[in-house]
Amino acid sequence: MTPFDSVTARLILLLADTGSIGRAAEREGIASSAVSRRVSDLESRLGVVLFDRSAHGVRLTTAGLSYAEGCRTVLRAIADLDAVMADFGSGQRGALRLACTSSALTGRLPELLARYADKHVGIDLDIQEMSAAKALLALDEGRADVAIVSDNYDFTRFDIKPFEDDRVWVVAPPDHALADRIEPRKDIAFADVLDHPIVGIHHAGSLDRLLADAAKAADKPLTETLRVESFPALVRMVEAGFGIGFLRSTSLHLLAGTDLICAPLAEPWALRQLLVARRKSTPLSAAVKTFITLCSETYVPSI
Structure with missing residues (x-):
C-alpha cells in the first residue's frame, strides 16, 4: 500500500x-x-x-x-493531532492560525490581536485575510484554527460565537438626489435607495450576496454602474459620482477625509454580525482557547 x-x-x-x-x-x-x-x-x-x-x-x-x-x-486529523500535542506543553508557546475577512480586519480585530500578542509573546500569529467562503474552507481543511467571518453562511459544521456587530450602511455623495434623506442618526429603507445607480463590491462576497438576496426579496434589481474588488475602491468611486454604495460598520472609517454622507439601512437583515467560528469537536491548543475566550469576554452587543 x-x-x-x-x-x-x-x-x-x-x-x-x-x-x-x-x-x-x-x-x-x-x-x-x-x-x-x-x-x-x-x-x-x-x-x-x-x-x-x-x-x-x-x-x-x-x-x-x-x-x-x-x-x-x-489532513484534519493531522492538524488535530498537532493541536493535542501542543496542549501537552506549558501553553506559553504555540501558534494561532486565524483566517478572517477584510471586514474583520477593519473592525476591532487588530486591537484585539495586539492585546493578545502583548500578553502571549511566545505565540506565533498567522493571520490570513480572505473571503468568508475561503476562510471557512481553510477551517474545514485544518489550515486555520479559527475563522472570523460574516454571519450569512452555512455554519452547520462549526461552533460559532458572536465577535462584532456589523450593520450595513448606504454611502452617497453630498449632492446626490438622496442627500436630504441620508444622515447618520436616521435609518433609511433599502427600497428607497434601490432605484439609484449603485457601485457594486466583490462579486459573491458576503456583502454582495446579502444585498442581492435583499433585492431579490424586494423584487427589484440592483442597478450597478460598475463593480470593484475592495472597499477603499468603492469609496473612491462613490466619491467620483458613479453611484451610491454600501459599507459595513467596520468599514465606515474609510469615509474619513471625504465629504461622503451615510446612513444605516433600516431593515432587520441589515443588522449583521461577524462570528468566531471553529470546527466542532476539534481539540484546541491553549493558544487557540485563550484567543476564543478573549473574543467572548470583549464582545459588547450593540443591537
Whole structure:
C-alpha cells in the first residue's frame, strides 16, 4: 500500500480549489510540471483518474471527489493531532492560525490581536485575510484554527460565537438626489435607495450576496454602474459620482477625509454580525482557547 503523502494531498485540494495547475503551482512556489507529475504518479499508483483535464483547467472526477474528501479528513486529523500535542506543553508557546475577512480586519480585530500578542509573546500569529467562503474552507481543511467571518453562511459544521456587530450602511455623495434623506442618526429603507445607480463590491462576497438576496426579496434589481474588488475602491468611486454604495460598520472609517454622507439601512437583515467560528469537536491548543475566550469576554452587543 502506498504511504499517504501529505504534500501531494495538499496539492490535490489546491487543484480542486483553483481548477488550474498553473495557479496551484504558483501558490505552492513550484513548477507546473512538478504538480502534473505528482498527480500523474498518484493516479498511476491508485489506478484511477482523479481529474478531468481540458483547455479550461482541471476538475475532479467522481473518484477525485472521493479522494479529495479523504485527503481533507486525513489532513484534519493531522492538524488535530498537532493541536493535542501542543496542549501537552506549558501553553506559553504555540501558534494561532486565524483566517478572517477584510471586514474583520477593519473592525476591532487588530486591537484585539495586539492585546493578545502583548500578553502571549511566545505565540506565533498567522493571520490570513480572505473571503468568508475561503476562510471557512481553510477551517474545514485544518489550515486555520479559527475563522472570523460574516454571519450569512452555512455554519452547520462549526461552533460559532458572536465577535462584532456589523450593520450595513448606504454611502452617497453630498449632492446626490438622496442627500436630504441620508444622515447618520436616521435609518433609511433599502427600497428607497434601490432605484439609484449603485457601485457594486466583490462579486459573491458576503456583502454582495446579502444585498442581492435583499433585492431579490424586494423584487427589484440592483442597478450597478460598475463593480470593484475592495472597499477603499468603492469609496473612491462613490466619491467620483458613479453611484451610491454600501459599507459595513467596520468599514465606515474609510469615509474619513471625504465629504461622503451615510446612513444605516433600516431593515432587520441589515443588522449583521461577524462570528468566531471553529470546527466542532476539534481539540484546541491553549493558544487557540485563550484567543476564543478573549473574543467572548470583549464582545459588547450593540443591537
